[in-house]
Amino acid sequence: MDAMACFQAASAYSTRLAVRPLPLQSSKRSYSLCIRNVAATATQQESSSRDVSPKILLQVQGLTASVADSNTEILKGIDLTIREGEVHAIMGKNGSGKSTFSKVLVGHPDYQVTGGAAIFKGENLLEKEPEERSHAGLFMSFQSPVEVPGVSNMDFLRMSCNARRAAQGQPELGPLEFYGFLSPKLAALNMAPTFLDRNVNEGFSGGEKKRNEILQLAVLEADLAILDEIDSGLDVDALRDVANAVNGLRKSSNAILMITHYQRLLDYIKPDFVHIMEQGQIVKTGDASLAKQLEAGGYQAIRGGD
Numbered sequence: 001m002d003a004m005a006c007f008q009a010a011s012a013y014s015t016r017l018a019v020r021p022l023p024l025q026s027s028k029r030s031y032s033l034c035i036r037n038v039a040a041t042a043t044q045q046e047s048s049s050r051d052v053s054p055k056i057l058l059q060v061q062g063l064t065a066s067v068a069d070s071n072t073e074i075l076k077g078i079d080l081t082i083r084e085g086e087v088h089a090i091m092g093k094n095g096s097g098k099s100t101f102s103k104v105l106v107g108h109p110d111y112q113v114t115g116g117a118a119i120f121k122g123e124n125l126l127e128k129e130p131e132e133r134s135h136a137g138l139f140m141s142f143q144s145p146v147e148v149p150g151v152s153n154m155d156f157l158r159m160s161c162n163a164r165r166a167a168q169g170q171p172e173l174g175p176l177e178f179y180g181f182l183s184p185k186l187a188a189l190n191m192a193p194t195f196l197d198r199n200v201n202e203g204f205s206g207g208e209k210k211r212n213e214i215l216q217l218a219v220l221e222a223d224l225a226i227l228d229e230i231d232s233g234l235d236v237d238a239l240r241d242v243a244n245a246v247n248g249l250r251k252s253s254n255a256i257l258m259i260t261h262y263q264r265l266l267d268y269i270k271p272d273f274v275h276i277m278e279q280g281q282i283v284k285t286g287d288a289s290l291a292k293q294l295e296a297g298g299y300q301a302i303r304g305g306d
């Protein structure tokens with residue numbers, strides 16, 4: 001298994017396989033002063049608005065990051081606050097940094113955080129290893145989910161589920177119990193039970209891989225799901241199934257961060273906030289109407305409205 005496959009397995013699936021992900025350059029850096037400030041701000045906002053606003057799940061402030069190998073700066077100061085119950089969509093031209101942002105959040109080893117802070121559920125996210133981020137309740141569905149040869153989907157899902165349960169101090173689910181837990185989730189995604197016997201993503205079509213990603217999300221019951229272009233490559237029925245399944249997972253205590261190019265996904269999963277990313281920064285934030293404006297007039301119309 002290569003480093004990318006290993007990373008995805010460790011982070012998205014919340015468990016360690018035989019091979020560890022590469023060490024994180026980013027997580028070892030010290031941002032203690034900055035982190036303290038952001039954490040203090042989050043706490044102040046929390047206490048001053050405790051009775052009116054839902055809790056902050058993720059607070060990102062001034063986040064900068066570069067490609068680890070080349071030091072090329074990609075993220076140039078991202079600010080974003082996500083509260084429980086919210087759906088955020090990030091849109092932006094190709095190459096604006098959307099996927100890099102989500103990968104940096106889950107601790108991808110290709111990137112090095114060079115400044116700023118990210119606080120998740122009150123803790124410094126950037127200090128955590130990928131699997132710790134996953135155990136803490138962060139999930140990312142990848143644009144290109146990896147295949148994991150030799151491991152059945154069922155075993156993988158159960159391992160992932162039990163790894164998260166163990167991290168939360170909950171007892172493991174045995175095979176029968178787990179099947180009972182899994183069956184309704186499989187049905188919600190219109191996935192045949194035969195997918196459980198196949199190796200993870202091996203030979204799956206693009207759409208089947210995307211459904212499988214959402215099945216993993218359902219199993220992990222993440223607090224913050226980062227969905228990177230889950231609509232790409234889906235036929236109309238699959239898009240509806242996937243979106244319905246995601247909507248079925250929404251609770252007042254969790255949140256979704258979606259990356260998409262198209263309004264069609266947002267017709268199903270309605271965003272509270274739409275952010276436009278450009279050259280590694282969020283340059284505009286609005287409500288769902290911003291995506292409609294974008295669909296109608298392109299990026300020029302959006303920037304022209306500044």
Ligand SMILES: Nc1ncnc2c1ncn2[C@@H]1O[C@H](COP(=O)(O)OP(=O)(O)OP(=O)(O)O)[C@@H](O)[C@H]1O
Nearest residue numbers: 067072074092093094095096097098099100101110
């Ligand atoms: N590992 C890497 N090595 C070199 N360049 C990278 C790497 N990762 C990202 N980049 C560059 O960073 C920029 C942002 O890429 P990113 O994938 O985050 O964009 P995006 O907004 O998600 O694009 P798209 O909409 O096409 O998926 C691009 O110019 C890309 O080539």
